[in-house]
Amino acid sequence: MDILDEISNTIIKASTTLSSDKYKALRKAIDMEDNENAKWALAQILENYHVAEKTGFPLCDDTGISHVIIEIGQDREISGKLLNQIHEGIALGLNNLPARPMAVKGDFVERIEQSRGLYEKPGMLHPANILIDNANDDSSYKRDISSDTLNIHFLLEGGGPEIRAKTYRVYHQRSFENVIDTACGWLEESLKMLGCTPSIPSIGIGRTHFEATSLLLKSVAYGSLDNQSEHEQHISDRLNQSGIGPLGLGGKTTVLGTYLNIGNQRASGVRIVSVRPSCFVEPRVATLKL
Incomplete structure (x- = not known):
């Protein structure tokens, strides 16, 4: 098969299927939920x-x-x-899906203002800058990357979560709990406004x-919901105590799990x-x- 077709098919797979760990987590949430509205919402999502x-x-x-993300x-x-x-393969995949046309026409000013409208072809929505990952990565999600590895990971990131996302400094005060507590506070506020819970929040x-x-x-x-760290589970438990629930209808399941990835740090109060x-x-x- 041509590599462009392989990339196209991978984009389509990302858009139309979910991993087995998320299916299992959702089924578990349905079984545990005792709020009727929340249970109904979870069943509709499934x-x-x-x-x-x-x-x-x-x-x-x-x-x-x-x-x-290229893992090499x-x-x-x-x-x-x-x-x-x-x-090219991403453009082909978005066109073959077909995805929703979202790419804005024009120069940099016109794109900001969205004054010239949208391209008709979904594939005109170009990807974000590519990340390269290798065995030198030193983080919570460090990979055991063999010498002959070449994996290309395709992520499709929706606009709603981006609107509610946040990247900012935290004065750590020499306290891990203070940093995590601040991140949880941000998430509690954003999850109230997200609308399409249950979430799997990510923290870097x-x-x-x-x-x-x-x-x-x-x-x-x-990340995998089958392999949650102690700290990821703690964050999930706290966020589920918010009572926001699926689609904001209340209940036990505001999040299905959490991804927490901590990298290198520098001598600083931030x-x-x-x-x-x-x-x-x-x-x-x-x-x-590949």
């Missing part, structure tokens, strides 16, 4: 997943902005040609705004924290192994 996977339709009308071992190489193919903590957000994105690509409260169709992730 049905939405089944319909999307069966029909090949997107999980959500907001089909998301493509983000790419020391004996592999990536070329400018491959990077171009990733861009680094030295710069770029690094914190990169750590967050890596957690979305690599930690840069990035949080993103995903909507219930996320994470939308699929991987192409």
Whole structure:
């Protein structure tokens, strides 16, 4: 199969299917929920997943902005040609899906103002800058990357969670709990306004705004609800005590789990924290192994 078709199919898979760990978490939440409205909402969400996977339709009308993480071992190489193919394959996948047209026309001023309207083809929505990940990464989500690894992870990030996301500094006061408590406070406020819970919030903590957000994105690509750390479980338990519940209808299930990725830190009184409260169709992730 041509690599452009492989990338296209991977984008379509990311848009139309969810991982087994999220299915299991949702079914567990349905079984545990005793709020009738919340239980009904969770059942409808599960049905939405089944319909999307069966029909090949997107999980959500907001089909998301493509983000790419390349995971590479020391004996592999990536070329400018491959990077171009990733861009071309994403455009092909969005057109074949088909995704929702969301790319704004015009120069940089016109794009900000959205004064010239949208491109008709969904594939005109170009991906964000590509992240490269290798064995030197040192974070909570550090990977055991073999020398011959070349994986391309495709993430589709919806607009609603981006509106509610936040990246900002926290004065740590030499307290891990203070940093996590601040991040949880941000998430509690954003989840109230998100509308499409239950969420799997992601948190990245680094030295710069770029690094914190990169750590967050890596957690979305690599995180698993089957393997939650003690701290991730603590955050989930706290957020579920908010009573927001699925679709804001109350109940026990505001989040299905949490991704917490902490990278290197520097001698400073500040930690840069990035949080993103995903909507219930996320994470939308699929991987192409080359």
